[in-house]
Amino acid sequence: MRRFEDKVAVVTGAASGVGRATARRLAGEGATVFGIDLNEAGLAETFEGIDKGSHLVVDITERAAAHAAISTCVDRHGGVHVLCNVAGVLRTNHLADVTEDEFRLIMGVNVGGIIWMAQAAMPYLIEVGGSMVNVGSSSGLMGCAYQTTYSASKGAVIQLTRTLAMEFVRSSVRINCVAPGGVTTPMTATVEFPEDLDWDLLGRYAGFREMSSPDELAAVIAFVASDEASAMHGSIISADYGITTG
C-alpha cells in the first residue's frame, strides 16, 4: 500500500515506540516524514531506514517551539498533510504523592503538546484537507488507579479531539483519536510503580490478551490518517485488545 505518496506527515514522539513505528509505517507507504522528539539519537535511529524526510529536536510543551517546528517542516518539505500526535509521558503515583512537576510534565506533553502542534499545523492541514491523529489511551476511557494525572491527560486528549473535530467540522480536515491499551515500548518497559500499591487494581488494566506491538498501533494510526478512513471524523478508536470493552 502507498496511501501517503506525495504527502508530508509530521509525527511527534518519533524517536521511540509507537511514534517510531508510525514514522516508519508512513514512510513505507510513500510519505515524506518529519519526525519530532526531544531525543536526537532516537530520531536519528528511526530515520536510518527512512529515505524521504527529516527530523528535528523539539520540545512540544513550548508553543513557540511547536510553531517553529511546523514552519521548518513547511520550509523543508512544502506543507503538512498529516499530523500524528504520538509523543506522551506516563508517571504513576499515589494521589498523595503527585507533585506539581509531575503534573506539569504530563499535562504539558500529553495535552499542551497536542494543542500547540494542532494550532501550528491547522492552517496547512486545512489547505490540503489533511488528517490529524491524536494518540490517547485506554486510561482516558476508564478510571485507572495510580494514574491520576496521566488518566486525566488522556481524557483531555479524547475531549480535545472531539472539540477540534467540531470547531473544524466545516473544513475537510479529519481529526481522530486512537486509544491504545498496553503496548510493548520503552514507556511500559521503564514505568515505575509506587510502593504499597494494590496489584489487584492494576490487573484490571492488563486485560486478558497480550500487549500490542508498536507496529500494530502504527497500522491503526496509518489507516485512520489515510483517505481510506474518510468517514471518520471526531472518532475515538480503541486499539486495546478489549481492555475497555467490559
Ligand SMILES: NC(=O)c1ccc[n+]([C@@H]2O[C@H](COP(=O)([O-])OP(=O)(O)OC[C@H]3O[C@@H](n4cnc5c(N)ncnc54)[C@H](O)[C@@H]3O)[C@@H](O)[C@H]2O)c1
Ligand atoms: N506504551 C503503552 O502501553 C501505551 C498505552 C496507551 C497509550 N500510549 C500512548 O502512546 C504514545 C506513545 O507512547 P510510547 O509507548 O511509544 O512511549 P515512548 O516513551 O516509547 O515514546 C514517547 C516519545 O515521546 C517523546 N517525548 C516526550 N516528551 C516530549 C516532548 N516534550 N517533546 C517532544 N517529544 C517528547 C519521548 O522522547 C519519546 O521518544 C503516548 O502518547 C502514550 O501515552 C502508550
